[in-house]
Amino acid sequence: MVEPIQIAVVGSGYVGLVAAVCFAEIGHSVICVDNDEGKVAALQGGNTLIHENHLPALLERYRNTRVRFTTDLGEATRACQAIFVAVGTPQSDTGDADLSYVEAVASEIARSINGYKVIIEKSTVPVYTNEWIRRVIERNGVARDSFDVVSNPEFLREGTAVEDFLHPDRIVVGTDSERASELLDAIYSPLTGGEYYQQPTAIPGCCSRLNPPILLQTSTKSAEIIKHASNAFLALKISFINAVSNLCEAADANVEQVARGIGLDSRIGPKFLRPGIGYGGSCFPKDIAAFRSVAEQMGVDFSLLSEVEKININQKKRFLSKVRSALWTLRGKRLAVLGLAFKGDTDDIRESPAIDLVSMLLAEGCTVIAYDPAAMERAEVKLPRSSQMQYANGIEEAATDADALLILTDWQEFARLDLMQLHTLMRYPIVIDGRNLYDPKQMTENGFTYLSIGRPSAAPLHEAARLGV
Numbered sequence: 048m049v050e051p052i053q054i055a056v057v058g059s060g061y062v063g064l065v066a067a068v069c070f071a072e073i074g075h076s077v078i079c080v081d082n083d084e085g086k087v088a089a090l091q092g093g094n095t096l097i098h099e100n101h102l103p104a105l106l107e108r109y110r111n112t113r114v115r116f117t118t119d120l121g122e123a124t125r126a127c128q129a130i131f132v133a134v135g136t137p138q139s140d141t142g143d144a145d146l147s148y149v150e151a152v153a154s155e156i157a158r159s160i161n162g163y164k165v166i167i168e169k170s171t172v173p174v175y176t177n178e179w180i181r182r183v184i185e186r187n188g189v190a191r192d193s194f195d196v197v198s199n200p201e202f203l204r205e206g207t208a209v210e211d212f213l214h215p216d217r218i219v220v221g222t223d224s225e226r227a228s229e230l231l232d233a234i235y236s237p238l239t240g241g242e243y244y245q246q247p248t249a250i251p252g253c254c255s256r257l258n259p260p261i262l263l264q265t266s267t268k269s270a271e272i273i274k275h276a277s278n279a280f281l282a283l284k285i286s287f288i289n290a291v292s293n294l295c296e297a298a299d300a301n302v303e304q305v306a307r308g309i310g311l312d313s314r315i316g317p318k319f320l321r322p323g324i325g326y327g328g329s330c331f332p333k334d335i336a337a338f339r340s341v342a343e344q345m346g347v348d349f350s351l352l353s354e355v356e357k358i359n360i361n362q363k364k365r366f367l368s369k370v371r372s373a374l375w376t377l378r379g380k381r382l383a384v385l386g387l388a389f390k391g392d393t394d395d396i397r398e399s400p401a402i403d404l405v406s407m408l409l410a411e412g413c414t415v416i417a418y419d420p421a422a423m424e425r426a427e428v429k430l431p432r433s434s435q436m437q438y439a440n441g442i443e444e445a446a447t448d449a450d451a452l453l454i455l456t457d458w459q460e461f462a463r464l465d466l467m468q469l470h471t472l473m474r475y476p477i478v479i480d481g482r483n484l485y486d487p488k489q490m491t492e493n494g495f496t497y498l499s500i501g502r503p504s505a506a507p508l509h510e511a512a513r514l515g516v
């Protein structure tokens with residue numbers, strides 16, 4: 048085993064908490080800091096607060112042994128040489144990343160520095176942020192040789208965050224300091240050396256002792272751009288296939304066949320070619336906006352990113368039109384909505400296209416009965432209960448007497464609906480699927496009118512003429 052390293056992780060959200068327990072899992076000793084007292088108390092009590100596979104088990108295993116939680120950043124700074132910053136970098140009104148949380152943390156660290164420290168920026172930030180962190184710390188009177196700032200962007204996906212952290216495609220470390228680089232090498236060595244994967248209790252995934260992840264060392268600025276460029280490219284892929292799906296609808300082609308045909312090209316690959324109601328979540332929308340804004344400030348024309356955003360926004364409007372085309376008028380219609388999270392396997396509703404669509408449907412006068420396996424509690428804050436906005440305890444309850452059922456999130460359980468039962472529960476057997484979870488033929492065979500993305504609409508014979516299919 049490697050020598051355990053004392054690590055501080057600042058921020059205990061999706062990234063900070065996962066990083067904290069995963070650093071413990073690979074043998075280190077972690078102090079996780081958050082300035083939200085309620086969050087810290089909940090974590091101290093063993094409540095993960097977020098829905099992520101493996102997280103409860105890892106928290107249970109390491110809480111109060113290799114991981115402890117505190118609100119005291121000063122104490123954590125003094126106790127640890129490596130300080131990871133994983134606080135939020137939300138979008139500001141201008142589209143830029145709001146870096147005030149990062150700055151606040153940098154200033155607070157500076158006030159407590161008591162020896163050489165490495166401050167590792169894990170939040171997604173625009174290029175030059177590391178340089179600003181360095182300046183802020185120096186302005187607070189810390190000598191330049193007492194610290195280094197490193198960029199170590201995080202690529203985990205919500206829903207598979209623990210697995211992604213422990214089995215990453217790559218670990219990017221941006222630094223110009225040899226001393227900091229050695230510390231980062233040591234922190235990640237149980238993964239890069241393959242040792243972790245030999246343990247019988249290791250979380251399974253795509254890496255192994257013989258196929259460990261690589262650690263890519265770059266300059267700090269390159270590392271910052273790698274993260275923004277990666278997210279922008281993934282969003283671009285989604286918007287691209289959504290634009291292709293619109294063309295497929297116009298030409299009466301099938302986007303699933305087209306996506307497969309494109310994805311089999313090894314230069315393109317099949318991932319992120321799934322058409323739907325657009326990307327959402329806490330990262331893509333804000334990161335694309337921030338990347339575009341950085342380019343603008345540097346005088347670089349990156350209007351391609353504006354197109355990516357435009358297609359994404361339009362995708363929701365097109366889905367609303369689809370609902371209208373199936374139901375004619377919307378006022379007073381009772382709609383079952385399956386899915387509120389921005390994607391399956393998470394309870395995160397930040398920038399969720401499902402939440403936006405439900406808001407649009409409510410504004411049109413529909414009654415919505417929504418069900419999501421994990422995100423309802425969070426959704427209720429955005430979409431409070433009312434006579435028009437109701438929450439169901441399960442799929443059956445949502446579907447009962449519905450004029451149509453809308454699938455808005457790709458949870459696995461929504462791909463396994465009991466179609467016969469659903470047909471008997473609904474007032475009208477109409478399914479409008481924003482995630483293409485079903486085969487249109489299977490739906491018509493079960494008596495449903497079925498509308499999806501980028502594929503010809505399908506309906507039983509008596510409905511087909513009305514829909515023009």
Ligand code: NAD
Pocket residue numbers: 057058059060061062063080081082083086120133134135136148151152169170171172201202203204205329330
């Ligand atoms: P989050 O909002 O879930 O968590 C951020 C945490 O930081 C909160 O708990 C907040 O209380 C805490 N915080 C804010 N200011 C603080 C301070 N001064 N001191 C201590 N704690 C403070 O955010 P997240 O989803 O974990 O994202 C964090 C960063 O990682 C963002 O930059 C994001 O873009 C990036 N990122 C997120 C993901 C993801 O899937 N969520 C993936 C990769 C990268």
